[in-house]
Structures are given as C-alpha cells and as structure tokens.
Amino acid sequence: xxxxxxxxxxGTADTGQQHPIGLYLxxxxxxxxxxxxxxxxxxxxxxxxxxxxxxxxxxxxxAGLIVAIFMHMAWERMALIYAIxxxxxxxxxxxxxxxxxxxxxxxxxxxxxxxxx
Amino acid sequence: MAQxxxxxxxxxxxxxxGMAGVVADWSADKQTFHVPWGKAMMWIFLxxxxxxxxxxxxxxxxxxxxxxxxxxxxxxVFALHLFGxxxxxxxxxxxxxxxxxxxxxxxxxxxxxxxxxxxxxxxLMVVTAxxxxxxxxxxxxxxxxxxxxxxxxxxNPWGAPQFGSAFFMITGFHGLHVSAGVIxxxxxxxxxxxxxxxxxNYEIVEITGLYWxxxxxxxxxxxxxFYLW
Numbered sequence: 001x002x003x004x005x006x007x008x009x010x011g012t013a014d015t016g017q018q019h020p021i022g023l024y025l026x027x028x029x030x031x032x033x034x035x036x037x038x039x040x041x042x043x044x045x046x047x048x049x050x051x052x053x054x055x056x057x058x059x060x061x062x063a064g065l066i067v068a069i070f071m072h073m074a075w076e077r078m079a080l081i082y083a084i085x086x087x088x089x090x091x092x093x094x095x096x097x098x099x100x101x102x103x104x105x106x107x108x109x110x111x112x113x114x115x116x117x
Numbered sequence: 118m119a120q121x122x123x124x125x126x127x128x129x130x131x132x133x134x135g136m137a138g139v140v141a142d143w144s145a146d147k148q149t150f151h152v153p154w155g156k157a158m159m160w161i162f163l164x165x166x167x168x169x170x171x172x173x174x175x176x177x178x179x180x181x182x183x184x185x186x187x188x189x190x191x192x193x194v195f196a197l198h199l200f201g202x203x204x205x206x207x208x209x210x211x212x213x214x215x216x217x218x219x220x221x222x223x224x225x226x227x228x229x230x231x232x233x234x235x236x237x238x239x240x241l242m243v244v245t246a247x248x249x250x251x252x253x254x255x256x257x258x259x260x261x262x263x264x265x266x267x268x269x270x271x272x273n274p275w276g277a278p279q280f281g282s283a284f285f286m287i288t289g290f291h292g293l294h295v296s297a298g299v300i301x302x303x304x305x306x307x308x309x310x311x312x313x314x315x316x317x318n319y320e321i322v323e324i325t326g327l328y329w330x331x332x333x334x335x336x337x338x339x340x341x342x343f344y345l346w
Contacts, residue, residue, distance in 0.1 A: 016318050018231035028221035035217060039210045042192050042345055051345075059341035063334055070224050070330045072323070080150050084160050091171045098175050102182030109185050 017072040027069045034062050153320045156327070163331045166294075170335050173287050174342055180279040181346075189275035191344050195259070209344050212255050213336065216295075219248030220333040223302075223326045230322030235309055238322055242306035245329060249299040256292045260285075287339060294332050301325060 038058045041051060068074040073081060133141045150157040181188055192205040199207065226241035263284070270285055272278040305325045308314065314321055 016231040016320055017323055018228055021225055021228055024221060024224040031217045032214065035213050038340065038345060039206065042206050055341050055345045059337055062337045066220065066330055066334045070220055071327055077151055080152065080160065084164055087164060088167050088171065095175050095178065098179040099182060102179040105183035106185060115185055
C-alpha cells in the first residue's frame with residue numbers, strides 16, 4: 001500500500017522513489033528474456049542487416065528498461081530527464097563523424113599499403 | 118509564482134562583484150532539480166561517465182572500420198569448450214545474466230531501504246556485491262585465457278592487432294567500475310546496517326543503486342557492440 005502512495009507522489013520534492021517489488025521482478029524477467037534473445041542472435045548465426053537490426057533492437061530495449069524503471073527515470077521530473085538524456089544524444093554526431101573517418105582511413109590504407117596494410 | 122517574483126526582485130538589487138559575487142551566486146537559494154542533492158550529483162557523474170565509455174566505444178568502432186585486416190570473430194574467440202563441444206560466447210552470456218540479476222537485487226534493496234528495513238536492505242546489497250564480485254572473477258578468468266592464447270594490446274594470433282587494445286581497454290575500464298561498485302556497495306551496506314542513515318529518507322540506497330544500474334547499462338552496450346558485432 002505505502003509503495004503505491006509513494007509512487008503516485010513521485011516527482012515531488014524530497015519524496016523517495018519507492019515502487020512495488022513486483023514491478024522490479026517483471027522487469028528483471030524481461031531483461032533475462034531480452035538477453036537470451038541477444039545471445040540467440042549469435043548462437044543461431046544471424047548475419048547481415050538482420051543481425052544488426054536484432055542486436056540494436058534488443059540493446060535499446062534493455063537500456064530503456066534499465067534507465068526508465070531500475071534507475072527511476074520514468075518518474076523523474078522533466079528538468080532532470082532532459083539534463084541527463086539530451087547531452088548523450090549529441091554523441092551520435094561523434095559516432096557519425098568517426099564512422100566516415102574510419103571508412104576514409106581504410107580507403108587510404110588500401111590505396112597506399114595494399115590489402116595487407 | 119511566488120518564487121518567480123523573488124527571482125525577479127533579486128535581479129533589481131545590485132549584485133556583489135568579484136569574489137563576493139562568486140560566493141553570493143553559488144550560495145544563492147535556488148534549486149533546479151527537485152531531488153536530494155546527492156542524487157543529482159550522481160546523475161551528473163554518470164553523465165560524464167557516459168561520455169568516457171562512449172569515447173572508448175566510438176574509438177573501437179573507428180579502428181574496427183579502418184583496419185584492413187580481418188577482425189577476430191568474437192563468437193569463436195570467447196567460446197568455451199564445455200560438455201565436449203565449443204559453445205560460443207557462453208561465458209559472456211553467463212556474465213550478462215549475473216549482472217542483470219545483480220541489478221534486480223539492487224532495485225529490491227532500494228525498495229526495502231525506503232521501507233526503512235535495514236537488515237533486508239543491507240542483505241540485498243551484499244548479495245548484489247557478491248554477484249558483482251563473481252562477474253569480475255569471470256572477467257579475470259577471461260583475461261587470463263586470452264592472454265595465455267597470445268592476445269596483447271599490440272597484436273593477437275587471429276587478425277587485426279587493434280582487437281587486443283580495444284578489448285583490454287573497454288572491458289578493463291568496465292571491470293574497474295564493477296570493482297569500485299562492489300566496494301561502494303559493501304561500504305554503504307555496512308553503514309545502512311549500522312544505522313548511519315536513520316535520520317535520512319534512505320535515498321543513499323537509491324543513489325548507490327543508480328551507480329550500480331549504470332554499470333549494468335554500460336555492459337548492455339559493450340555486449341552488443343564488442344561481443345555481438
């Protein structure tokens with residue numbers, strides 16, 4: 001009972017994030033299933049774009065559940081959510097630039113040093 | 118409303134300059150995040166840690182794309198010979214399940230902390246720490262196995278030499294975080310049991326939990342990008 005009261009008040013000042021144990025157990029089970037799925041991707045040798053789609057999907061599903069439920073981000077105020085989750089989004093720019101740079105480096109290596117480069 | 122008026126009123130008053138101004142600005146009675154200060158600070162620390170791990174993983178992506186040599190197949194490199202056959206990635210899978218389980222017990226510890234049940238909270242945190250310690254032990258086993266097979270930061274028997282440096286740096290830095298987390302967990306569990314936090318709301322357990330869940334979170338990305346790619 002008290003946990004339900006606390007969760008409905010979550011987000012107000014100085015209120016703890018107490019949520020029902022049952023919720024945590026369900027997320028725990030879900031994370032187990034998603035991890036098993038990730039492992040199955042490797043075990044059954046999925047390849048190509050299908051492998052990538054599956055790996056990324058399971059990865060974001062797991063990351064989302066951990067941040068939203070285990071780290072209680074789903075019940076935090078918008079100010080904190082934006083302050084923490086928005087900056088890492090800009091890392092995608094870095095990832096994009098480094099992917100392009102990596103392709104360029106590989107190309108120049110092949111041109112100047114050959115395939116054993 | 119009342120708070121906005123106070124802020125507007127402050128602006129009209131001449132603010133102190135120089136060092137007195139620095140002190141006045143930083144000690145002003147303003148609050149952005151309506152959570153305990155320790156929790157806000159932990160989140161900001163985890164944000165900075167996110168950038169460190171992202172740099173490692175992006176660097177790994179860059180060297181893996183740019184190398185002209187074949188990348189060693191993680192599925193085979195991390196296979197174990199069990200029950201008369203090679204099972205791919207099995208140790209990594211077990212480590213993943215252990216870390217998720219430790220996150221589960223940690224989340225439950227937070228719940229019991231807010232319920233002010235000191236004994237169960239401390240017990241669950243110790244269980245979490247034991248899971249973490251077993252994770253690090255398996256990582257030590259994996260490192261030993263790879264080193265004995267000839268993997269070095271500058272080369273390995275199977276292909277691109279960058280494999281070793283990326284592996285040791287990424288998993289090493291993560292393992293360091295898990296080890297620090299185990300010490301952190303045991304320290305806080307001891308202090309909870311001793312009753313050091315009786316005059317607080319037990320948000321310390323949630324803050325410790327944030328760090329621990331983050332370690333699990335980073336592993337999700339390492340598992341996907343280093344072991345499954």
